[in-house]
Amino acid sequence: xxxxxxxxxxxLIDRSxxxxxxxxxxxxxxxxxxxxxxxxxxxxxxxxxxxxVPVSVWLPCTLAPPLLAALRVALWRRPSAAGAAAELDxxxxxxxxxxxxxxxxxTPPLHRPAGADVxxxxxxxxxxxxxxxPVGAERSAWRxxxxxxxxxxxxxxxxxxxxxxxxxxxWPQHHSIAGTTTGGDRRQPAAAAGDNSEGPQTAAAxxxxxxxxxxxxxxxxPERAAPAQGIPPxxxxxxxxxxxxxxxxxxxxxxxxxxxxSGNTDQDGAAPxxxxxxxxxxxxxxxxxxxxxxxxxxxxxxxxGTGSAGLTDAxxxxxxxxxxxxxxxxxxxxPAPYANRFSLSQRVQISAYFDRLEEMR
Amino acid sequence: MSIDSTxxxxxxxxxxxxxxxxxxxxxxxxxGQETLIxxxxxxxxxxxxxxxxxxxxxxxxxLAKGIARGIxxxxxxxxxxxDLMPADITxxxxxxxxxxxxxxxxxxxxxxxxxxxxxxxINRATPKTQAAMLEAMQEQQITVLGQSHxxxxxxxxxxxxxxxxxxxxxxxxxAQLDRFLFKLHIELPSRENxxxxxxxxxxxxxxxDIEQVLQLDEIVSIMATARxxxxxxxxxxxxxxxxxxxxPAGDNSSALAREHFRYGASPRGLQALVRTAxxxxxxxxxxxxxxxDLAAAALPALRHRVLLNxxxxxxxxxxxxxxxxxxxxxxxxx
Numbered sequence: 001x002x003x004x005x006x007x008x009x010x011x012l013i014d015r016s017x018x019x020x021x022x023x024x025x026x027x028x029x030x031x032x033x034x035x036x037x038x039x040x041x042x043x044x045x046x047x048x049x050x051x052x053v054p055v056s057v058w059l060p061c062t063l064a065p066p067l068l069a070a071l072r073v074a075l076w077r078r079p080s081a082a083g084a085a086a087e088l089d090x091x092x093x094x095x096x097x098x099x100x101x102x103x104x105x106x107t108p109p110l111h112r113p114a115g116a117d118v119x120x121x122x123x124x125x126x127x128x129x130x131x132x133x134p135v136g137a138e139r140s141a142w143r144x145x146x147x148x149x150x151x152x153x154x155x156x157x158x159x160x161x162x163x164x165x166x167x168x169x170x171w172p173q174h175h176s177i178a179g180t181t182t183g184g185d186r187r188q189p190a191a192a193a194g195d196n197s198e199g200p201q202t203a204a205a206x207x208x209x210x211x212x213x214x215x216x217x218x219x220x221x222p223e224r225a226a227p228a229q230g231i232p233p234x235x236x237x238x239x240x241x242x243x244x245x246x247x248x249x250x251x252x253x254x255x256x257x258x259x260x261x262s263g264n265t266d267q268d269g270a271a272p273x274x275x276x277x278x279x280x281x282x283x284x285x286x287x288x289x290x291x292x293x294x295x296x297x298x299x300x301x302x303x304x305g306t307g308s309a310g311l312t313d314a315x316x317x318x319x320x321x322x323x324x325x326x327x328x329x330x331x332x333x334x335p336a337p338y339a340n341r342f343s344l345s346q347r348v349q350i351s352a353y354f355d356r357l358e359e360m361r
Numbered sequence: 362m363s364i365d366s367t368x369x370x371x372x373x374x375x376x377x378x379x380x381x382x383x384x385x386x387x388x389x390x391x392x393g394q395e396t397l398i399x400x401x402x403x404x405x406x407x408x409x410x411x412x413x414x415x416x417x418x419x420x421x422x423x424l425a426k427g428i429a430r431g432i433x434x435x436x437x438x439x440x441x442x443x444d445l446m447p448a449d450i451t452x453x454x455x456x457x458x459x460x461x462x463x464x465x466x467x468x469x470x471x472x473x474x475x476x477x478x479x480x481x482x483i484n485r486a487t488p489k490t491q492a493a494m495l496e497a498m499q500e501q502q503i504t505v506l507g508q509s510h511x512x513x514x515x516x517x518x519x520x521x522x523x524x525x526x527x528x529x530x531x532x533x534x535x536a537q538l539d540r541f542l543f544k545l546h547i548e549l550p551s552r553e554n555x556x557x558x559x560x561x562x563x564x565x566x567x568x569x570d571i572e573q574v575l576q577l578d579e580i581v582s583i584m585a586t587a588r589x590x591x592x593x594x595x596x597x598x599x600x601x602x603x604x605x606x607x608x609p610a611g612d613n614s615s616a617l618a619r620e621h622f623r624y625g626a627s628p629r630g631l632q633a634l635v636r637t638a639x640x641x642x643x644x645x646x647x648x649x650x651x652x653x654d655l656a657a658a659a660l661p662a663l664r665h666r667v668l669l670n671x672x673x674x675x676x677x678x679x680x681x682x683x684x685x686x687x688x689x690x691x692x693x694x695x
Contacts, residue, residue, distance in 0.1 A: 082595065086595065095645075095647060095652075095653060096651040096652055097647075097649060097651075100593040100595075103593045103594055104591065114369060114588075114589035115591045115649065116591055117366030117369060118366050118369050118648035119649045121366050
């Protein structure tokens with residue numbers, strides 16, 4: 001037997017084994033991407049309808065399934081040398097020549113059957129002509145046809161989740177943008193038009209999702225701020241302008257306003273205000289730094305509660321025709337991305353700011 | 362290439378050439394039965410016996426005669442009837458008058474003492490006579506009055522039976538069926554083959570024109586060469602998988618076997634499968650057995666070793682179609 005015969009075959013099978021391993025790794029990413037896409041889509045739906053989903057949640061959901069699938073393949077599904085030889089046989093229609101030759105090489109020469117030399121010789125002759133398959137070359141027709149589905153789902157989900165680049169302000173600050181909606185203010189018409197019976201439900205939903213969606217600094221704020229100011233949690237106490245503006249540290253707010261067509265009756269006396277909100281058609285965006293500038297006390301507290309990073313993109317979108325007031329802010333009628341950025345005490349201060357702004361007008 | 366591998370390669374090539382020549386020669390005389398001829402060659406050169414089953418007039422006997430001429434061996438024929446006795450086929454001690462008026466017993470061998478024995482309509486023989494063939498087929502020897510007589514090597518039995526005339530017949534017991542390496546079905550020829558057959562056999566005996574392709578020593582040499590064909594452990598495991606999965610009560614049984622089979626193939630069936638797969642590989646010019654060889658040999662090697670359960674028999678299920686499905690499933694999983 002030639003001395004160079006086994007190395008050629010061994011080298012071929014080793015290379016084939018590595019390629020097969022890589023192929024399995026690549027192919028395992030596809031189901032992982034499918035799982036990630038579905039998970040991310042569910043998170044996106046939750047993000048739009050329930051509460052904002054922070055990056056710390058959706059990024060692991062996106063990356064974990066493909067990585068886990070690849071890790072599983074990498075650790076437990078590495079093909080054996082015999083398996084690689086069998087795979088080469090199957091792809092090249094070599095009628096089990098390579099797997100037989102591989103076994104013969106592993107057998108001591110004295111124990112090989114009489115025809116072993118012929119098999120090894122034929123396998124050796126075959127080696128130079130064997131084309132190793134490229135990584136990722138083989139895929140099923142089904143996967144080829146629907147291969148773009150998980151990618152599309154991922155893109156849709158990421159769009160809905162508002163990637164960090166798309167979370168920059170989509171409208172000019174201090175300007176009114178009529179009819180513009182973003183992922184953050186989709187709930188505004190319903191919130192503005194809804195009666196007060198929606199208040200506790202929305203508050204409860206926000207409170208449920210708050211630990212998941214709030215950044216750590218913000219999430220800790222209510223626990224710090226509310227006991228210090230003696231303000232009960234929103235879920236426990238219905239929103240009431242009379243209650244919230246009487247808290248220490250809050251600026252005095254304008255009393256309840258009378259508006260035309262206010263047919264609703266609220267337990268907390270905010271019915272006229274919600275009617276005004278229902279009639280509103282536009283939006284205004286107020287940068288939170290304005291609050292910090294105009295009302296030093298409220299601004300400082302907001303800075304302490306939200307953090308400097310949160311200040312830059314913290315916005316409040318409210319109705320244009322009727323400026324927002326402490327009633328609908330304290331009832332957590334803020335759009336979903338912003339509603340839980342502020343602690344209860346901060347919302348009280350913000351509502352006071354708007355009241356004062358209205359008085360100045 | 363080393364001297365050893367060159368010589369081995371030459372033996373493989375010579376054996377393949379001879380087998381292909383035999384196949385083509387028989388194919389010219391027996392029209393439209395190419396697959397059957399190849400399977401018959403595989404079984405005989407694997408050293409096994411063959412049971413030919415087919416309707417009357419399909420050429421079972423002609424096929425046996427043809428291969429006898431092709432391999433240059435005399436064909437001993439036994440026409441089975443219910444009154445055929447074991448001694449009629451094995452031979453017996455006869456009293457002969459010796460010189461000086463003395464008498465002595467002398468063994469007169471029966472028709473089983475030949476390289477190639479055609480047992481025509483074997484299911485018409487009584488179980489006693491059928492059983493007499495068991496020892497001959499398995500042990501390749503015959504014992505008469507306590508004395509064993511070796512049969513010539515190679516020893517092949519080609520038995521035929523008719524599947525439709527069951528009156529006055531004695532179906533072969535499973536133990537005897539298991540001793541046949543292959544059970545081959547002779548199918549009805551197509552219209553084109555019937556026309557071609559008329560051209561060949563209308564005015565003459567077709568097997569009479571078959572030329573002798575092999576000598577006895579060549580037959581023995583080819584059978585020895587076939588044993589040099591390499592069967593890898595992976596293929597052995599695959600063969601075991603295929604056979605053991607036909608056992609409905611086994612750990613490895615397939616769903617199809619559990620549903621339809623009462624008994625699966627025996628270990629002798631596994632041997633038959635691998636041995637005939639070697640001849641298939643030799644015919645294909647390979648020095649090793651491939652999955653395709655096992656798949657091709659599986660149906661004739663296993664069809665008479667698998668028994669349907671009562672439910673499947675009542676429903677009219679066919680062993681062949683079930684086994685084809687079983688083999689196809691096995692091949693897909695490879």
